[in-house]
Amino acid sequence: MQNAPITVSRYADLPGRMWSHTAPTPVAAPRLLAANDALAAELGLPPGWLRGDEALQILAGNLVPEGTLPIAQAYAGHQFGGWSPQLGDGRAVLLGEAAGRDIVLKGAGRTPWSRGGDGRAWLGPVLREYLVSEAMHALGIPTTRALAAVATGETVLRERPLPGAVLTRVARSHVRVGTYEYLASRNDTDGLAALTDHVIARLHPQAGDAWGLLDAVIDAQARLIAGWMGLGFIHGVMNTDNMAVSGETIDYGPCAFMDAYHPDTVFSSIDRFGRYAYAAQPTVAVWNLAQFASALLPLMGGEAGIPRATEMVNSFPARFGDAWLGVFRAKLGLVTPDPGDADLIQTLLGTMAAQGADFTLTFRGLTDGTARAGFADPAPFDAWAARWSDRREADPVNPAVIPRNHHVEAAIAAAVDGDLSFFDALLAAVTRPFQDDPVFAAPPRPGEEVTATFCGT
16 A cells, blocks of 8 residues: 555554554455545545545455554453453554554454454444544544444344444544553553653653653543533443543443433443443542552552552542533633632533433523523523523533434434435534534434443444
């Protein structure tokens, strides 16, 4: 391959015990389903290359770019609080880098860490991640991106036979908290030091050392999760192997955006006790960051570093609180901070929860004057709006369109039947989230609600 500038991943410069040379498994009959031409341009890929046959063969896993070294990464993690000492890329292959960003094929076949699985993905999770990650990018949230989706022409066996697909995912990095846990659990201090040097050089050059890296990751996660909260987004599976040290949203499995607002909302079918509910996400972040700090301790003085590391992790709530206030002030059009802002925001959220008001449409209604109509009993909203009018200084900034669950599921169902037109229309809408759209801005009608989401593995 001579045209597409995909180079060997810098991750392959790290010790070989942290990764495995793993080529993607070829597929029978690849077919391009979606291509992100704008992202391709950002990556320096030639115009039109993404839609050519060479690209199709590479993105399906049938052709390895010349001069690259495809690898699968090792990591561990805490999953719903339980320790898993060896996870790793069970169905993802890191092809290499373009413009300094990882190019990964997700659903590319078995790896040394597939743990008995087939290493494949079916069409539904691939299209869900494509839609939601591109929507998040358009909404200004740090995230992995979708470069392409390819049908494999093969069947994947889950609860029933389903069409297979491969997602090409782009990220600043795929290093996770679980990557650090993998090395720390093996007392691999040399590996931790090498990984930390790699992460600092690539992601957080201002950090300087492990202490600075811990501080940078805490700050990045505080801002990221505040952004989630401002959109009513629920990640659904905030395991430590799904927290990227880059501060990007990663691994869109059972994720969802709320329709009716309630802080205890859960969508993930495997989150039976609400560990990763909407309102629990900041608390879970603290728990995950504590695991990150623990893994870094060998580079921070061992046991002697525990008090300082604990103090730093415990700074997360304040940092998150500041970021959360910033996000919601913008949603209300508040420019000058005021001590009463937190109460003003919480009063609105409490009123929304009490009446099941739609999260996205309520805040969008503050922008266009229609918010009152979303409350069956408008009196509490009117009382709040009187307070708000005294504080409002600018136009609120709120999206009209999010990838609502019922639309995502409808797009997947149509695609399984061979019709991508609804997916294409939904993708166009969610990547223009601040434009009104009478179809895709609408909440589900009675009977259309989707209340459970699935990992899709």
